[in-house]
Amino acid sequence: MAITIAAETPLQDDVRAMVADLNATMIPLTPREFQFQLTVEQMAEPALTTxxxxxxxxxxxxxxxxxxxxxxxxxxxxxxxxxxxxxxxVGSMLLERLEQLAREKGLSRLVLETGEAPGFEAAYRVYERGGFTVCGAVLDYPDSGFSRFYEKKIS
Incomplete structure (x- = not known):
């Protein structure tokens, strides 16, 4: 399957649909107070590239x-x-593209928060194959036991 990956505005119907699908997948897996979902409007803020x-x-x-x-x-x-x-x-290709942009921006470390529950195993595989390693809590996320944190140092 031929895949193209490009920076696009999240303020379009098909991205809104993917965000809705992602939320529907995540909501049953983790208590709501430990979910840190962004809306498409938040994804459109200048500090983010989608x-x-x-x-x-x-x-x-x-x-x-x-x-x-x-x-x-x-x-x-x-x-x-x-x-x-x-x-x-596809997930690996997206992660590679994010890392490429991070390098272009001069970033030296990537982090992420994901769920710590059955149902997240495929995500763990993508991150670990992409060179991310499990780390302690990052940014202002609580160390609740419902999150798993990853980091990757880049040059």
């Missing part, structure tokens, strides 16, 4: 955002692929 993966027909199949926190620190946010393309490396 990439959309599209198949050869231009259909959205995945997304991921990079938030620049300043001081060389970037955060992976709102990473999601449609169920029908999982296992086809």
């Amino acid at each position: 990439f959309v993966a599209r198949d050869g027909n231009g259909r959205h199949v995945g997304m991921a955002s990079l938030k620049d926190h300043g001081g060389g620190l970037g955060e992976v946010k709102r990473m999601f692929t449609l169920p029908e393309v999982r296992g086809q490396r």
Whole structure:
């Protein structure tokens, strides 16, 4: 399957649909007070860049955002692929594109927060294959036991 990945505004219907799908997937897995979801409006803020993966027909199949926190620190946010393309490396391609942008911006460390519960195993595999390692709590996320944190130092 031919996949293209480009920075796009999250303020479009197909990205809104992916965010809704991501939220519907995550909500049953973790208590709501330990979910840190961004809206598409928040994803459109200047500190964030959202990439959309599209198949050869231009259909959205995945997304991921990079938030620049300043001081060389970037955060992976709102990473999601449609169920029908999982296992086809779309998530890995998105992660690679985020890392490329992080390097272009001169960031030296990427971090992310994801759930710590059954149902997140595929996400763990993508992050770990991408060179991320488990670390302690990052940024202002609580160390609640419902989150798993990852980091990757980049040059």
